[in-house]
Amino acid sequence: MPKEKILVYIPARGGSKRIKNKNIKNFLGKPLIAYAIEQALSLSFADRVIVDTDSSKIAGIAKKYGAETPWLRPEYLATDNSQGIDSLLYTVKRLEKDQGYKPDYVLILQTTSPLREFDDIKKCWQLIKNSDADSVLTVCPTHPRLYHLSAENDLILVNQPKKWSDNVQDWPAGFVLNGCFVYLVKTEALLKEKTDITKKTKAVICPKWRSIDLDMPEDWVMAELVYKNRKKIAQELKKFR
16 A cells, blocks of 8 residues: 555535535434545545544534544635645645644545445555546436526537437437545645546546535435445346446
8 A cells, every 4th residue: 555645634514504514413313424534534645634524513522533623724726616625735834834744645435425435445546556647536327318408408418429320229328426525636636636536647537426525415314224234236137346
């Protein structure tokens, strides 16, 4: 495993609206954020685990589970319109300025991905080390046809192919950023391009059934059901191989 310095960065803004207090809401017996922190601390190659939050309550819970919260996120980075990349860049730059600490890689783990597994992270690490990628992220399969709706509710196909086919198998495979949500990026590329999806980004494919992102209440309910039955689901799926 890596000898380089890897910072695990866990963003956790306090102002969630669709699921109130989402990051610290009880998910099957403990705060949701605890799953990401415990997973990060279990990584033998993680140099530091930092939770970036604007909430003193979230910070207190994060520290209880073993993460660092060296400061609270400034208010201008914690609004509904704030961009996550700005908070990440702020954290990386301030760590270097205040503490002289600059990691070789930043591993971003979202709190909203309790079904993420260690193997997802391991595959991302192997890919970034064995390719020319500056960043690696996780995706899951989706339907290859992408539609938008106009203001008049007209159905608009966004990715019209050169040659139409009714057979899904004839289309290039479709993927979306998924709920396992692993981002691994080289710090130099992050600072240079000011994005965690760099020009040289590759992807690791995760199973669709584990790719639930806790954004809406129905996501939360489904994630708890899947989490409780994840071993059984994995065993049942082996029968189809």
